[in-house]
Amino acid sequence: MTAPTSVPAPVPAPVPAPVAAPASAPVADPAPSAPPVPDVGPVAVPRLSAGPLRVLARARWPERPADELPAIAGFVESAFSPLVAETAERCLRAHHGPPPATGAPRTALLLASPSGDTGTADALARATANGQRVAPLLFFQSNPNAVLGHLAARWQLDGPVVALGPGFDDERELHERAALLIEDGDAEQVLVVTAVQGPPDHATAVLLAP
Amino acid sequence: MTPTALRNGPPRRAVLVGGIGVRSAFGAGLAALTDGVLAGRPAFTPVERFGTAGYRADRAATGPGSPRLADQLVAVLAEAGALSDPTEQQLPDRREELMLALHGDRRAGPVAAEVADRTGLHPRVYTGACVAASTAVADAAALIATGRRERVLVAAGYLVEPDTFAVFDAGRALAQDGAVRPFSLGRQGMLLGDAAVAVVLESAAALHRRGGRALARIAGWARTGDAFHVCRPHPAGTGLARAVHGALARAGAAPEAIGYVNANGAGSKLGDLAEAAALHTVFPAGTPPVSSTKSVHGHALEASALLELAATVGALRAGSLPVNAGWQTPDPNCPLDLVLDRPRPAAPGLALSINAAFGGANTALLVAPA
Structure with missing residues (x-):
């Protein structure tokens, strides 16, 4: 699913110039001599896991009474995306300083939220139940990937973008999923964010590495 | 985590597709889906499940009536062979894990809970929009390839319903001309479609032990x-x-x-x-x-x-x-x-x-x- 061209898409501010490889850059060396269907026997030496992941930085929201969530351009009606973004920002700033995280190891963004963006869901349900026009911006924030895209662009983090819901009920299970992304080779670090929209809203973020 | 994982290399163990269950606008079963896609006949019809007056688009690829998502998921899990006892339980003291891709709102929890109650499985829900299910497959494949699991169940479900239809219509994402035209000039967007799908992924050893036959390999x-x-x-x-x-x-x-x-x-x-x-x-x-x-x-x-x-x-x-x-x-x-x-x-x-x-x-x- 990608944005149509005819509706102004939200643009997180600021969005730094992407540093991902341009189209002309080689993504990988082709191996023309490789067999069409590979032998799936033991062909590589396993890389050993170094055990539990290290915590590079932590953050939470709220941190104090009357803690406030900054708004994000293009996100409306619901505090869910600001909650995720602010908590992630605090964690990433603690480790990287201000964005972008230029030169950071490939970092996955993993968001776990058992009930998702209830503010957006409620706004949408109200509009459809009352026969009202649905705000177009709700389309963009109608799934949890959107705020992860905001974070990925702002911080220039191009690892996997993963959103999880019910069933990942404790920190250990989330760390296992993070470790799987790292050991599987798609990420070198993982930012794990948990977010629950209340009241009261609360969220945590932790940056993990082997 | 066991200290045996590979990083970005060929899997140590084959990841086989041991069963598939499907409900789509083409009906029940993989054969119906295959026949439908090979016929090249779009399944889009005017939506009857709810009113579309006032929307820009009015079509989707739906099955008949208004099925319940949990019913469809249980049906495809059974069809895929996911509800039969595996020859060897990987987690004898715990319910078997089900990686379940669902839309990430309040409804996901109750659907997952009902599937859990009716199947004895432990759903872990993936909500990452259009890559939710493929992310789950990748995770499942990694678990099998590295030897952590003998089999992993993956399922996913979305049935066309008023809220997502409304918000996709508001976002001008739906094709007003009632057709999806990928990579063609004049394409206007997507149309929604029903699906409930379950896939059993397993190692060659697990498949062999239960006497199954692989449909494909990841x-x-x-x-x-x-x-x-x-x-x-x-x-x-x-x-x-x-x-x-x-x-x-x-x-x-x-x-x-x-x-x-x-x-x-x-x-x-x-x-x-x-x-x-x-x-x-x-x-x-x-x-x-x-x-x-x-x-x-x-x-x-x-x-x-x-x-x-x-x-x-x-x-x-x-x-x-x-x-x-x-x-x-x-x-x-x-x-x-x-x-x-x-x-x-x-x-x-x-x-x-x-x-x-x-x-x-x-x-x-x-x-x-x-």
């Missing part, structure tokens, strides 16, 4: 991000191309080994352009045959990647590549070898199923014949 997988925008894909498709190369690296294969691409191809202007750019990066001398089966079964959101994986397995087993329906006119910015007019005989090789989502999320799955 030869490679990868998940990447664009780091570009909230909802727009990187125009050069860099993240998607990196996902394909990652999956190829895992499969120990070169791009030339790919004989078919089941494209994300939602029919959106920007998304199709980015995907075509990604495929051009991977296949600079020209692509293998490409089609988007969303053109006939619609976009099943969180379930789309599993529905397309099932369609890809069905096509490989039939030896025939489905058409890219709805196509009208060449788009010079989408220089792909599209399968048009009629199905094409499948050449030997791997099939690539790619998906992209909001947030710049990309996945690639490589499927080998069994």
